[in-house]
Amino acid sequence: MQSHGGGNSRKQQFRERLGVLRETAVKRHLPEGRWTRRHWIHASLFTTIGVLMATIVPGFSSAIQAPVSQPRNTLLLELPELSAARQAGTAGDSWQVVRVKPGQTMGAIFEELGIPAATLHRILENSDAKKALTRLKPGTEIAFDLPVTGSLRTLRYDRDPSHRVELVVGTDKITERVIARETTTRTVVLSGKVGRSLNRSARKAGLTSANINSMTDEIFKYDIDFNSDLGPDDRFSVVVEQTWREGELISTGPVQAATFTVDGKLYSGFRFTRPGGKPEYFTAAGRPLKKNFIRMPIAYARMSSKFGARRHPVLGTMRMHKGVDYAASTGTPIMAAGDGRVQFAGWQGGYGRTVILDHGRGHTTLYAHMSRLGKIKQGQRVAQGTVIGYVGTTGLSTGPHLHYEFRINGVHRNPLSVTMPPPEPLSGAQLAAFRTYTSNALARIRTVEDIIYADVGPAEDAAKPATAVASAKPAPAKKNGKG
Template structure:
C-alpha cells in the first residue's frame, strides 16, 4: 500500500515537471546550460554574458545597500536629548552650633541745641550734674568747641543703666567729630574726620520791588539775601538807596557733609549795581587762615565805620541845621540822624574804639560816646538800656553797646546817631568815611591772581549771557 502511494506521488511529480517544461520550453532551451546539477561528467564553468550580468547586479545591490542602510539608520535615529542632572541636597550630619553673641547696640541720646540753651542746660536735660559738665570740659582738650555752642548743633549722650555718663559725641567743627568715653574717671577721646564739600550756585536778580523779592525770584533764601546785604551795607543803604533796575550777581555755596545737606555756605563772589555805581566783593583766605571779603582793589569790604549802626524801619529825622524840635517846639539844629526802630533793637558800635562816656545826658537820655581815633568819635542816644561795656573798655565794630529806647527828649523809640570829627558833628549819611588799607603786597598779588581774575571772568561771562538772554527775549517779543 505504501509503495503504491509512493509510486503515485512520483508519477504526479514527473507529470508536473513535464507539463512545466512543455509550458516553458523556450526558457529551458536558452538556459539549459545554467544547470549546476551533476548530470553526467562535470564541465568547467564558463562565464557567459548572462553570468556577468547577474554578478554585476548582485555587486551593485550590495554596494548600494552598504551605503544607504547606515545613512537611513542615522536619519531615523532620534535626536539626542541632554540628560538634565538634578542636584539633590545631601543630608549631612549637623555640626555642633556655634555660640555667637549679638553685637551690642549702644543707645545714644541725640539732643539738639535750642536757642538760648547752654551746655549746662543740655547736661541737666539728661539728668547729669554740673560736675559732669566740668569733667567733660576738662577732659575734652578743646574747651572752645564746648563753650561756643549754637542752635541746631547736636550732642549725643551715652548713659549707663544707673544714669551716669558713659560717653558723649559732638562736632568740634564742620569736618571733625569728637567722641569721649568714660571708664570711671578715665576718659578716652577719639576724633573722626567727616567729608565736607561745598557746592556752588549762581544767582542773578534785578530789583523791581525789594531786595528780598528779587533774591527769592533768583532762587536765593532769605538768609543768603541777608548775607548779600551784609556785604554791601557799608556802601549801600538798602532802605533808602535801592532803585528800581538795580541788579546783582552772586556766586555762593552750600555745605554738604557725608553727602547730606548741612547748611548754607558763604558768598564766594558778588557784584551789585546801585544807581549806576558798581560794587564788588570776593572771598579770600588770608595768610593767617581766616577769611575776609575784599573789593577788586584788595581793600576790605568791611569799612572802618558802619554807615548805619542799627536795623531800622525808617529815618524819622535827618541831619539839619534847623528843625522844629518835636518836644520843645523850638527851631534848633539837629546834629545827627534819627533811626526809628522798635524798643529793644540792638545798637552796634560803628567802628573799633574805646568807650569814652556811658551814662545819662540831658536831652539824649541814656547816652554812649565811643572814641575811634584821635579825631573821630560816634555818639548814641535815647537808649532803653546799655550793653555790658564799661568806660575805658575797648569795643570792636559791630559789638552791641545798647538797645533802642526813648529816654530823654523823645516822642517815640529811635536811635539818635552822631558822627563827630574833632568834636564837630557831621552828617553820617554824607561824610566821607576813611578807606581801609588794602592787603599787603604779597597777599594782594595772590588775591588778584587766584581770586579776582578767575571770579571776575565768571561774573563777566554771566553778565554777557544774561544780556544776550534779555536781548533775545526782547527780539522775540518784538516779533
C-alpha cells in the same frame, strides 16, 4: 435696611402717580375724540419726566442709606518669649537716634530712654565726651545702641564734621573708637533775585543767615541802603565754600566774594587777608570796602529829622539841629559808626542816655536818647559795628529814635555829607595776589550769571536762579578740607 422689594413698590407708586397726572392733563386739554400735535408733545414730555423720576429717585434713596457697621472681633495671640541670646542681640542692631531739643540735657535724655544715671556718670569720666555732651546744641544728633534689655551698649556722637566717636560701654571700662568720615569741600556760586524779600530769596538760593548778614552788614552796607534801594529784579551772586558728607550738606563757609546789581549798577566785594591781619572785604581794585565811618549806625530805620535849623518838637522854639534823627522801634541795636574809644557812657541832660565815641584825629560821634546802654564802659575801645546801645526815648524826646551827631575838633558837621580819607588800599605783592584771586572769583560768577540770567525776564520767579545754580560746575573738590 431698605429691601429691593421696597424699591420696586416705590417705582410702582411713581408710575401710578404719572398715570393720574397724564389722565388729568388729557381730560383738561383734549377736545372730544381728537388729539392735536400740541397734545402729543405734552404727552411725550410727561412720559419722559416720569421715566427719569422713576429711575433716579430710587437710586438716591439707596445712596443716602447709612452704612451698616460690621462687628469686629479681637483675638489675642500669645507670642513666644525671646531667648536670652536674642535679648542680648548683637552690637549695632538696636540704634536709636535722638535729636536734641532746646533746653534738653543729657541727663534728661538718659532718663527718657531708661538708662541709669550711673552709666551717664561713667561716660562723662571721658574728658572728650564730657566736653561734647555737656554743651549740647539744639538739633545735635546722638545715637544709642540699646537692646531690649535697656542696657546701653554703645553711645555715638560727632566730634566734628569729619570725625565720629563711638563709646562702647563694657562691664569694666568704656572704650572709645574714633571713626574718620570723609568730607568734600566745594567752591560754589549761589545766585538769586531780590524778589519780594532779599532774605527769603537768599535762603532759597542756599545762603546761611551769616552769609546774608555779611552782605548787608559788612560788604555792601556802605553803598546800598537795603531798606529803600532794592527792587525785585536786582540780583546777587555769592561765592562760598560748602562742605558735604555722605551726600549731605553739613556747613557753608563765609562769603569769599559777592556781587550785587542794583538798578543796573554793579557792586562787588572780595574777602582777603593782609599778612598778619584779619579777613577784610575789598573792591575789585583792592580798596577796602570798610569805610572809616558807617553811613547809618542803625539798621532798618528811617530818617525822621535832618541836620540844620528846625523847630524843636518839645521846646517849640527854632534852634539848630546838630545831628540826624533815625526813627526806629525801642530796643533796636545801635552800632559804633567807626573804630574808637568810649569817651562817655551815661545820662547827659536832654540827650538822655548817651554814648560818645572818640575816633582819634579830633573826630567824635554822639548817640542819644537810648533806652539802655550796651555792654561797654568808659575808656573801652570798640570796633566799628559794635552794639553800644539800644534805641529809646529818654531825655527830651517825643518818640523812640536815635539822635546821631558827628563832630570834628568840637564843631558839629552833617553826618551825611562829611567826607573822610579812604582806608589804605592794597599794593605791591598783596595787590598782585589779590587780583589773581578776584579774577578767578569773577569768572565763576560771570559763568553762572550768563547761564541763569540769559533768558530771564522781569516776570520770572526769583527762586529760579537758586535752582539753576546747582547745574553750575563747581571747583575741583578738596578732600577733608585740604587742597
